[in-house]
Amino acid sequence: MRKLKVVILPTSLRTWLDATAQNIDTTSDNAAALLPKLAEAGLFRLGVPAVLGGHGGHVNDAIAGVAAVSEHSLAAGFVFWGQRTFIEYLLQSPNEALRDRLLPDVLAGRRAGATGLSNAMKFLAGIEGLQIKSTKTDGSLRVDGELPWVTNLRASGFDVAAAIQADGNNPAFVASLSSEDIGLERSGDLDLMAMRATSTAAVKINNVRIGVDRILHHNASEWLPKVRPAFLGLQCAMAIGLAHRSIAETTSRLKKGRDILREPSEALTNALVEAETQLQEGLCSKSFERSPEKLFELRIGFAAMAAKAVQIELSATGGRAYLTQPGEGFQRRLREVAFIPIITPSLVQLKSALDARQQPQLISEIA
Structure with a gap:
């Protein structure tokens, strides 16, 4: 079995995340501070070639980083996912001039990078049409449309990747839009139940003018399958980190009549490690580009394991989990695990995509 990638966060960042996790989840007070804190730890440089200002390695290193952050705060992990996914788009774009212009500020956390491609991933899976058009x-x-839900739209400035339907018979393309574009309007932060410091908002695009120098790729249907593995793999990392944290909390409480939880907790740990190994190996071999179904299944599986880990933690904690102060961390993780299934593409959408892919095969087998 391949040794799993692990990222050890700097003590200063771990301390800050633990001290502010509740605040990050319930208020927007630390929204401006979150991105720079992650950048100071060098996290956005994980898996980025050294020649481009990174630490080298593979996208699996970035996934391990998102998991490590998500152990302390899923909101912080969610922001990390958005920033690092945008970085991945720049790395995989043939537009080197755009990459060279945007990458330094995004790696350093001076500028936010957002992935508005959730709609595009659903478009790729045949779930819905594109919400942005161009002429x-x-x-x-000229670009018009909207992105109803995008994370990491930092108020001080951001770039957001969007899939855009071209006019005529030209293929849809992917471009980078800017908060400084005339006609691009960011809403106020969405009134979320949690994840309040993630700078999550909607974007309206009205008569925005961009040049071809802003295009990340000229053919979305050709390019999206190549970036989708990193997009979903980095999403999986959020569930992985949350599951590991809940398992650790359970392990610390396996006494006073609760040792009966040791066996299911250890079984869940083994299943989690096996799934992580499959994720890392699939990304290294690029098999998910050819067979995305396995990646969809892993994403669904990680969400289920995180939910199970939180439920085992509840059993290990008992009634203290419902007391405001001692149960604060568990209550946050309960909100976090409720969020994982609806991160786009949601589990329902992934299951629908899997079902649609299986139907032709079933018909063929019956015939």
């Missing part, structure tokens, strides 16, 4: 005009592109 050619005066040597530029």
